Amino acid sequence: MTAPEWIAVDWGTSHVRVWAMNGATILARRDSDQGMGRLHASEFEAALLTLLGDWLDTAPVPLPVVICGMAGARQGWHEAPYIPVPCEVPVHGVAVPTKDARLNVRILPGLSQAKPADVMRGEETQIGGFLASQADFDGVLCLPGTHTKWAHISAREVVSFRTFMTGEMFALLSQQSVLRFSTADGWDKAAFLDGVADGMGRPAGFAAELFSLRARDLLEDPPKGHARARLSGLLIGLELAGSRPYWLGQDVVVLSDDSLGQAYVAALDAQGAVVRSAATEGVTLAGLVTAFKAG
Amino acid sequence: MTAPEWIAVDWGTSHVRVWAMNGATILARRDSDQGMGRLHASEFEAALLTLLGDWLDTAPVPLPVVICGMAGARQGWHEAPYIPVPCEVPVHGVAVPTKDARLNVRILPGLSQAKPADVMRGEETQIGGFLASQADFDGVLCLPGTHTKWAHISAREVVSFRTFMTGEMFALLSQQSVLRFSTADGWDKAAFLDGVADGMGRPAGFAAELFSLRARDLLEDPPKGHARARLSGLLIGLELAGSRPYWLGQDVVVLSDDSLGQAYVAALDAQGAVVRSAATEGVTLAGLVTAFKAG
Numbered sequence: 312m313t314a315p316e317w318i319a320v321d322w323g324t325s326h327v328r329v330w331a332m333n334g335a336t337i338l339a340r341r342d343s344d345q346g347m348g349r350l351h352a353s354e355f356e357a358a359l360l361t362l363l364g365d366w367l368d369t370a371p372v373p374l375p376v377v378i379c380g381m382a383g384a385r386q387g388w389h390e391a392p393y394i395p396v397p398c399e400v401p402v403h404g405v406a407v408p409t410k411d412a413r414l415n416v417r418i419l420p421g422l423s424q425a426k427p428a429d430v431m432r433g434e435e436t437q438i439g440g441f442l443a444s445q446a447d448f449d450g451v452l453c454l455p456g457t458h459t460k461w462a463h464i465s466a467r468e469v470v471s472f473r474t475f476m477t478g479e480m481f482a483l484l485s486q487q488s489v490l491r492f493s494t495a496d497g498w499d500k501a502a503f504l505d506g507v508a509d510g511m512g513r514p515a516g517f518a519a520e521l522f523s524l525r526a527r528d529l530l531e532d533p534p535k536g537h538a539r540a541r542l543s544g545l546l547i548g549l550e551l552a553g554s555r556p557y558w559l560g561q562d563v564v565v566l567s568d569d570s571l572g573q574a575y576v577a578a579l580d581a582q583g584a585v586v587r588s589a590a591t592e593g594v595t596l597a598g599l600v601t602a603f604k605a606g
Numbered sequence: 607m608t609a610p611e612w613i614a615v616d617w618g619t620s621h622v623r624v625w626a627m628n629g630a631t632i633l634a635r636r637d638s639d640q641g642m643g644r645l646h647a648s649e650f651e652a653a654l655l656t657l658l659g660d661w662l663d664t665a666p667v668p669l670p671v672v673i674c675g676m677a678g679a680r681q682g683w684h685e686a687p688y689i690p691v692p693c694e695v696p697v698h699g700v701a702v703p704t705k706d707a708r709l710n711v712r713i714l715p716g717l718s719q720a721k722p723a724d725v726m727r728g729e730e731t732q733i734g735g736f737l738a739s740q741a742d743f744d745g746v747l748c749l750p751g752t753h754t755k756w757a758h759i760s761a762r763e764v765v766s767f768r769t770f771m772t773g774e775m776f777a778l779l780s781q782q783s784v785l786r787f788s789t790a791d792g793w794d795k796a797a798f799l800d801g802v803a804d805g806m807g808r809p810a811g812f813a814a815e816l817f818s819l820r821a822r823d824l825l826e827d828p829p830k831g832h833a834r835a836r837l838s839g840l841l842i843g844l845e846l847a848g849s850r851p852y853w854l855g856q857d858v859v860v861l862s863d864d865s866l867g868q869a870y871v872a873a874l875d876a877q878g879a880v881v882r883s884a885a886t887e888g889v890t891l892a893g894l895v896t897a898f899k900a901g
Binding site for chain 1: 771848
């Protein structure tokens with residue numbers, strides 16, 4: 312392998328991905344489950360060295376390492392304090408002291424918002440990666456996930472953003488609540504869209520509609536996949552009710568092309584929103600490349 | 607001990623309680639964690655015999671056993687099919703075949719509602735116990751719990767009811783979601799009532815308000831107990847928004863006097879509802895006594 316010029320790292324709560332880079336070119340990639348949630352502050356450096364392994368043999372000294380994500384949280388490796396919005400996506404990382412002199416580590420900060428109180432770590436780098444190829448974008452980015460983010464972008468700045476715990480609630484309710492008996496698998500798109508309409512149109516009914524999923528399963532024997540899709544629809548519908556100021560009348564890009572991203576596009580489309588999706592593959596790395604080049 | 611005349615049983619998902627009874631008098635009480643969730647249909651009889659133990663030595667043969675709760679579910683001991691509302695609280699149980707001829711087991715049915723789809727098992731017996739001492743009650747009963755029930759009672763009948771998964775959502779969000787880092791303990795009543803007002807007044811904002819609990823904890827270092835109480839308030843407020851047709855302008859009795867019941871009373875009181883609480887101690891047993899006497 313060509314000697315790496317620098318290392319890009321996406322250090323999340325449950326996973327870490329590292330890329331050996333030459334400029335914007337990927338030389339090699341490794342990952343592990345040594346996410347922030349598993350490590351004490353003192354253990355990150357060793358975890359990184361293990362992942363780098365033989366890449367260090369040919370690398371320059373010191374080797375630049377640019378990290379985004381939860382490694383910069385207060386309970387992570389080294390705190391990279393939030394930058395308050397409105398602001399451009401941060402490209403200058405916080406220097407992290409290391410015992411191994413071969414490393415030159417920087418962690419990119421996340422973003423914060425005072426009112427309503429909100430934070431992000433990692434998604435700002437995805438936003439930076441998207442803007443790297445669409446610098447003139449003026450509109451709203453939706454980043455579906457465990458904690459879905461909506462961000463209003465204008466003149467290269469993140470103007471405001473809002474986080475919805477929709478993905479985490481879906482996981483908890485479908486896997487650990489009484490609904491798990493009714494939402495095991497399957498997908499019924501009509502039931503999903505009905506759920507979106509009901510969750511958005513009658514958000515007050517949400518907590519009762521949840522239990523009705525179970526009751527209907529006991530009383531009516533609905534088609535397989537109905538309850539799971541309706542649960543997802545109710546949750547995304549409730550989110551669309553709360554995020555309406557973000558998507559109504561805006562140019563919306565859903566930054567995901569997997570099944571969750573497709574669900575958001577379908578839900579927004581059904582509300583008459585102007586929406587398109589963009590592939591996320593490579594967007595985090597593009598953000599890290601931008602930060603590396605900014606030096 | 608006096609020989610028991612009959613046995614009362616409250617067989618829930620996670621626990622079972624049995625009482626040796628003489629008429630309406632309690633002779634002895636036992637319980638175990640052999641709830642419905644742990645047992646196959648074939649294992650209930652042995653679990654019951656173990657709990658009865660030496661009570662059987664002096665009991666009449668056959669010994670009447672009256673059961674309420676999840677033992678009557680399809681995946682329980684023996685299905686006691688739901689009775690559709692509107693109806694009086696059922697007092698006639700479904701006979702359960704047993705191998706041991708010393709037992710005469712009956713399981714009380716739960717209630718169902720077609721639209722909106724809903725079910726209850728166990729709470730109907732609490733309602734029956736409440737009505738045993740307040741036969742003329744005309745109003746709304748709120749039964750707080752994992753799955754809080756609201757029931758409209760008129761002329762001794764359950765007219766309609768609705769279930770909200772508020773308690774289960776609170777448990778999942780406060781113990782298993784990212785909010786667990788912010789909602790470990792403590793209680794701030796003002797934060798609870800603010801949460802109720804926000805959850806009820808702006809139900810669409812619910813999913814974003816959840817994440818703000820975490821963000822505020824990271825950004826503002828709020829007083830201890832603030833986030834936990836506000837989470838409970840947001841959930842109960844969302845429930846009050848959805849259950850408004852039940853409590854608005856009605857005579858409401860919260861059938862619980864523990865801390866959860868007190869929270870519901872405080873939340874309803876803050877909305878100007880006419881509300882009082884009643885002790886639940888003995889109310890399930892009173893319902894079982896009513897069923898036993900109805901024979």
